[in-house]
Amino acid sequence: MMRIGQGFDVHQLVEGRPLILGGITIPYEKGLLGHSDADVLLHTIADAALGAIGEGDIGKHFPDTDMEFKDADSAKLLTHVWNLVKEQGYELGNIDCTIIAQKPKMAPHIETMRVRIAQLLEADVSQVNVKATTTEQLGFTGRGEGIASQAVILLQKHS
Numbered sequence: 001m002m003r004i005g006q007g008f009d010v011h012q013l014v015e016g017r018p019l020i021l022g023g024i025t026i027p028y029e030k031g032l033l034g035h036s037d038a039d040v041l042l043h044t045i046a047d048a049a050l051g052a053i054g055e056g057d058i059g060k061h062f063p064d065t066d067m068e069f070k071d072a073d074s075a076k077l078l079t080h081v082w083n084l085v086k087e088q089g090y091e092l093g094n095i096d097c098t099i100i101a102q103k104p105k106m107a108p109h110i111e112t113m114r115v116r117i118a119q120l121l122e123a124d125v126s127q128v129n130v131k132a133t134t135t136e137q138l139g140f141t142g143r144g145e146g147i148a149s150q151a152v153i154l155l156q157k158h159s
């Protein structure tokens with residue numbers, strides 16, 4: 001049996017915050033703003049996984065009004081979500097993610113993100129793909145005001 005899910009998230013880029021993306025810290029002059037560490041890529045992956053198992057979204061599981069999740073490590077939130085996936089008997093088929101950011105250049109960091117995401121999803125690196133695109137300086141991402149992310153996930157269960 002297979003289940004598919006998709007995720008999308010956006011966070012604002014501001015000065016004075018570290019840029020945490022895909023479970024790693026990337027050197028940059030700005031970072032993402034959020035109630036948690038604002039790791040937009042891990043949030044997208046968590047949303048895709050929750051979508052695949054019909055469990056809503058991360059806002060439902062980790063309300064941004066709850067101080068327990070203030071400055072939360074998104075890797076821990078994703079691990080919680082992944083435990084729900086495993087409780088339903090699923091494992092990762094594959095995941096494909098796109099980071100939408102004008103800057104910084106993601107290419108030097110993609111492999112490290114893949115390895116970290118594979119670790120969090122208890123899968124092989126070959127099951128995880130991470131891409132990046134600019135929006136050719138158009139829109140809020142193009143102006144460097146924020147970073148968006150998208151993901152599609154396939155879960156599988158052996159019967």
Ligand SMILES: Nc1ccn([C@@H]2O[C@H](COP(=O)(O)O)[C@@H](O)[C@H]2O)c(=O)n1
Pocket residue numbers: 100101102103104105106107108131132133134135136
């Ligand atoms: N923040 C980014 C954005 C893009 N890349 C890489 O550059 C390639 C070209 O980007 P376009 O937006 O012109 O399609 C893209 O395919 C990525 O490999 C990047 O590293 N970091």
Ligand SMILES: C[C@@]1(CO)OP(=O)(O)OP(=O)(O)OC[C@H]1O
Pocket residue numbers: 009033034035036037038039043058059060062063064065069070071072
């Ligand atoms: C992760 C949570 C919880 O700390 O907060 P944010 O970091 O603001 O992220 P968002 O994607 O806006 O919504 C989910 C939240 O409930």
